[in-house]
Amino acid sequence: MTRNKPGKTIRSVLDACADCDTCRFLMDESCPLFPELYRLYDQEKEKNEPADYDALRKLADRCTLCGLCPCPNIRADVIREKTERVREEGMPLGVRLLADVQTFGRWGSLAPKVLNKVLSFAAVRQVAKKIAAIHPKRDIPELAGENFFHWAQKKGLVHAAQQAPKVTYFAGCSAGYLFPDVAKATVRTLHSSGVSIYVPPQQCCGMPSLLEGDAPTALKRMGANLKILLQALADGYDLVCSCPTCGFLMKVLLKEGAFYSTDYQQSVSPDDNEMWVPGNETGTSSFMRLKKSVYTKILTDNSYFSDLEPLERINLAANIMDLGQYLERLHGRDRLNTQFAAVPGHMVYYAPCHQREQRMGTPYLDLLSKIPDLKVKRVGNQMDCCGMGGQLRL
Ligand code: SF4
Numbered sequence: 511m512t513r514n515k516p517g518k519t520i521r522s523v524l525d526a527c528a529d530c531d532t533c534r535f536l537m538d539e540s541c542p543l544f545p546e547l548y549r550l551y552d553q554e555k556e557k558n559e560p561a562d563y564d565a566l567r568k569l570a571d572r573c574t575l576c577g578l579c580p581c582p583n584i585r586a587d588v589i590r591e592k593t594e595r596v597r598e599e600g601m602p603l604g605v606r607l608l609a610d611v612q613t614f615g616r617w618g619s620l621a622p623k624v625l626n627k628v629l630s631f632a633a634v635r636q637v638a639k640k641i642a643a644i645h646p647k648r649d650i651p652e653l654a655g656e657n658f659f660h661w662a663q664k665k666g667l668v669h670a671a672q673q674a675p676k677v678t679y680f681a682g683c684s685a686g687y688l689f690p691d692v693a694k695a696t697v698r699t700l701h702s703s704g705v706s707i708y709v710p711p712q713q714c715c716g717m718p719s720l721l722e723g724d725a726p727t728a729l730k731r732m733g734a735n736l737k738i739l740l741q742a743l744a745d746g747y748d749l750v751c752s753c754p755t756c757g758f759l760m761k762v763l764l765k766e767g768a769f770y771s772t773d774y775q776q777s778v779s780p781d782d783n784e785m786w787v788p789g790n791e792t793g794t795s796s797f798m799r800l801k802k803s804v805y806t807k808i809l810t811d812n813s814y815f816s817d818l819e820p821l822e823r824i825n826l827a828a829n830i831m832d833l834g835q836y837l838e839r840l841h842g843r844d845r846l847n848t849q850f851a852a853v854p855g856h857m858v859y860y861a862p863c864h865q866r867e868q869r870m871g872t873p874y875l876d877l878l879s880k881i882p883d884l885k886v887k888r889v890g891n892q893m894d895c896c897g898m899g900g901q902l903r904l
């Protein structure tokens with residue numbers, strides 16, 4: 511990545527989006543950043559005075575990387591700004607603690623009951639929230655009594671699976687340490703359809719570190735996962751993850767810029783004078799053929815993950831599947847166990863932003879609709895935020 515002084519990249523975001531103005535109304539209720547961006551811009555115009563560094567810093571902190579805004583380069587620049595700031599100024603201890611779910615989960619799993627007990631005292635909770643910069647009204651989730659990875663070990667899932675169909679399962683830290691019932695349910699669902707499962711050694715996907723500007727940690731962790739998952743792919747496994755955020759990182763963010771890399775261009779373009787840009791997101795359809803002399807400086811692999819091998823990034827992004835996608839594929843091949851028990855009642859279903867940004871249709875809605883006696887209604891549309899980003903609108 512090219513380097514700027516902290517403040518410069520977010521300044522360019524403010525200028526570009528103020529000039530464009532599209533998101534003043536488009537994103538006014540879906541995103542915590544844009545309303546503040548336009549407020550700052552209007553204030554600058556009124557006072558004839560540019561926003562100071564502190565205001566710009568707080569502006570960048572509002573982005574949760576939900577991925578909803580129309581221009582991927584804008585959200586990439588917000589993350590670049592945070593990364594540049596951490597590189598220059600370091601990372602406050604509280605943010606470092608909060609961003610490192612993996613370490614928190616691993617250490618906390620040694621004595622989860624003790625940790626949960628300690629955090630149950632209001633005074634301790636208050637101090638912990640202050641250190642970690644968590645809003646006073648926000649609950650701190652309890653650590654599970656037994657994390658998913660221990661459970662998987664006890665169940666023998668950490669050994670290579672022998673029988674096809676076989677899946678290598680990337681659980682992620684949330685399901686791994688905080689909500690292991692989600693990961694266990696994933697295993698049980700796949701087992702009920704005769705799928706063998708391997709849970710490899712895995713690191714945090716890197717998203718919390720990326721979001722907080724800690725690029726070395728995010729790259730190190732994703733780099734390790736990349737090798738492990740591609741080895742499993744080469745060994746004949748399907749790759750599945752159940753966390754929408756891990757999936758968004760591995761399927762969308764990871765491959766950004768990779769199609770412009772020299773390695774990829776050499777693998778697809780037979781003409782030294784042309785850049786071949788794929789017409790779809792997986793790089794498997796027809797290509798646009800562009801003059802290299804014109805585009806080679808504009809279309810570059812200068813993205814967040816460009817230190818990792820571009821062909822490996824493309825390979826993982828193209829092959830890892832969300833659990834819903836995988837179940838839908840099993841169903842399409844008549845391999846899904848559909849002997850669902852009746853669940854009389856009504857349910858609403860909301861697709862989270864990081865799942866929507868994977869552009870994979872609505873497999874969960876379709877599968878839930880097959881449960882006898884259950885009426886499922888989808889809530890929320892393409893631009894809605896669940897509230898995790900600070901705004902709730904359904
Ligand atoms: S994100 Fe894109 S569409 Fe929205 S204001 Fe900025 S430049 Fe315009």
Ligand code: SF4
Nearest residue numbers: 541573574576577579
């Ligand atoms: S990624 Fe989400 S939170 Fe960040 S600027 Fe875009 S819409 Fe806002």
